[in-house]
Amino acid sequence: MSGHSHEIRLTVNGEEFCESVEARQTLVEFVRENLGLTGSHIGCEHGVCGACTLLLDGAIVRGCLMLAVQCDRARVDTIEGVADSGTIADLQQAFATRNALQCGFCTPGMLLTAAQLLDEGGVPSRAKIRAQLSGNYCRCTGYQAIVDAIETVARARAKIPPLQGKGRIAEGDPGRGR
Amino acid sequence: MKPAAFAYAKAFSLDHAIELLGGASAEARVLAGGQSLIATLNMRLSSPDLLVDINAVPGLDGIAVKDGMLEIGALVRHAQAERSDLVARYAPLIAMALPHIGHAAIRNRGTIGGSIAFADPAAELPACLVALGGEVSLAGPDGRRSVAAEQFFRGLFETALSPRDVLTAIRVPLATRDSRFGFAEFSRRHGDYAMVGLAAQARAEGDGLRAIRLVYFGVGATPVRARNAEAALAADPLRIAAAASALARDLDPPDDLQASAAVKKHLAGVLLERVAQQLMAGHT
Numbered sequence: 001m002s003g004h005s006h007e008i009r010l011t012v013n014g015e016e017f018c019e020s021v022e023a024r025q026t027l028v029e030f031v032r033e034n035l036g037l038t039g040s041h042i043g044c045e046h047g048v049c050g051a052c053t054l055l056l057d058g059a060i061v062r063g064c065l066m067l068a069v070q071c072d073r074a075r076v077d078t079i080e081g082v083a084d085s086g087t088i089a090d091l092q093q094a095f096a097t098r099n100a101l102q103c104g105f106c107t108p109g110m111l112l113t114a115a116q117l118l119d120e121g122g123v124p125s126r127a128k129i130r131a132q133l134s135g136n137y138c139r140c141t142g143y144q145a146i147v148d149a150i151e152t153v154a155r156a157r158a159k160i161p162p163l164q165g166k167g168r169i170a171e172g173d174p175g176r177g178r
Numbered sequence: 179m180k181p182a183a184f185a186y187a188k189a190f191s192l193d194h195a196i197e198l199l200g201g202a203s204a205e206a207r208v209l210a211g212g213q214s215l216i217a218t219l220n221m222r223l224s225s226p227d228l229l230v231d232i233n234a235v236p237g238l239d240g241i242a243v244k245d246g247m248l249e250i251g252a253l254v255r256h257a258q259a260e261r262s263d264l265v266a267r268y269a270p271l272i273a274m275a276l277p278h279i280g281h282a283a284i285r286n287r288g289t290i291g292g293s294i295a296f297a298d299p300a301a302e303l304p305a306c307l308v309a310l311g312g313e314v315s316l317a318g319p320d321g322r323r324s325v326a327a328e329q330f331f332r333g334l335f336e337t338a339l340s341p342r343d344v345l346t347a348i349r350v351p352l353a354t355r356d357s358r359f360g361f362a363e364f365s366r367r368h369g370d371y372a373m374v375g376l377a378a379q380a381r382a383e384g385d386g387l388r389a390i391r392l393v394y395f396g397v398g399a400t401p402v403r404a405r406n407a408e409a410a411l412a413a414d415p416l417r418i419a420a421a422a423s424a425l426a427r428d429l430d431p432p433d434d435l436q437a438s439a440a441v442k443k444h445l446a447g448v449l450l451e452r453v454a455q456q457l458m459a460g461h462t
Contacts, residue, residue, distance in 0.1 A: 003185050023186035023229070024179050026216070045180055046217035047284060059257070059286040065216045066287070069186050070209075070231060113282060134368040135281020 008072040012037070013081025021068040028052040028063025030071075031078055039079035039108045043137070050136030053109035054078045060116050079108035088115050091153050100149040102140035109136050114150045123154040181219035188231045192238075192317055192344060198230045199342045200319050208232055208344060210253060213280065213288035214296045238291070238346060241265060247349040249315075252291025256280070259290055268352045271310055271377060274361040275302040281369040291345045294330075297337050297400070300371040302363070304331055305395035308403065309377040312350035318343040331400040356382045360453030363396075364445050366436065372396045373436045376449040380411075380457050387415045387457055392450070397431035397442055404428035404450075411454060418454045422447040 009018045012035060019034050026045075031037040031054065043051035045064045052063035055077040082088055088111055094100070101107045110133065117124055117132040124132070129147050138146060155162055186209075189195035199206050204227040209215060218224045232238065238253040241264050248268040250259060259265050260276045279302055280288055293303040294314060307314070307327040314330045316323050318340060325338045332338060339345060353359070363375030375395045380387040390412050392404040406428045410421035431442040 003187075004183055006186065022179065022183070024181040024183055024219070026179075026220070029179060045220045047213060047280075050281070050283065053283055056287075060283040061287045062213070062283050064220065065213050065284075067186070067209075067212070067216065067229075070212075070233065116282060131277070131368055132282055135283055 006069045010071050011075045025068045027066040030068035037078045050109040053112045094149040094152045098145045098149040100145040106138045182225040185228045202228045210292040211287045211289040249349045252345050254290045256285035256288045271359040275306050295345045300396035305377040305393040305401040308401045309379045309391045309393040310350040315347040316343045334399040358457045360456035362449045362452045374442050374445040376453050378453045
């Protein structure tokens, strides 16, 4: 089994696919071009920006640093599938409420990267949230609002009252503070 | 599609991988985590004819204590090593370095063996391996062999691996009660390659430190041992300024895109101070 074109069988967002791919086709190109799932974005294409983040067997990976041919018999989930599942609805809502996105290019990757941290449970420190996001570029927000949104969700999931201090936006009052 | 066309073959055993590499008429590369290799393919900095995917090769993803050493299989992902109690207990220096490698998504995929085999001069793990006096296990057409870390890294992206070899594991001596470790680096963004970094090991003895190994990365073609600074620190671990001035005889970093040689030298001194304090932590 050595060649330029390969048949792969994989599950994407719960649906099974059998497709022929070129060895050099990256996973993010595959989901966008072959499957029409354009929520995973192509940014730098060398692993720096995080816009292409998706889930491979449940773990976040760079879609530009995986070859589609490597994903034979794998389970892939993209932002479309994860959003439809409802598991990150609170995080999506917090991004909107906190103005944690403007152009939205980085947002799918940000959501999946943040979701992995939130899945660990507890309320991570802001430094830990920033370390988790270190591989995802946002050129609009300056990150503060993204960290706010993730912190809000972590506290809400842990049933801890939201922060109301200086420099933070009060819950339900999205227009103030920044 | 950005990479130049190449063929792809999935190896199902170590022998199969070596056979595929040996049978290639032109340039073949081993694909493990791919977190450096695929980036270079996308940028067409490399254009091999064949990728031999070793991800399905059994037996390369274990972490175990064997013959008094900690063995970490080549396919162990960075994230897996980060969660490992064995690594935390027996190779604390590697545990200290791991959070600095790439980002969460990269560490889920990147492998320990890949970091060592790629041998980026600014990467953390090669320096850790040299600081620990570890060794690299290789398998090739002539069988298996082991290479000491200091002999493994030979030049810029150049190692003791031949094009037909597969790196199978790294092995490091077990940390003991007297072992002391230090790790620090400067990078522009958390997770990026370091402008300068320092991995260190020593043995606590009385009030002082013995068997000090200070290994810098991002300052040359390979990990660089700072032997003069080691000697100065061994003579008196509290006179850090003397050790920092000895660094001038150890390091001759080139300018690169990240920082000038002068900046790197300055930062190397700052790192020495921080790491020396880590090594001395626990002393009264």
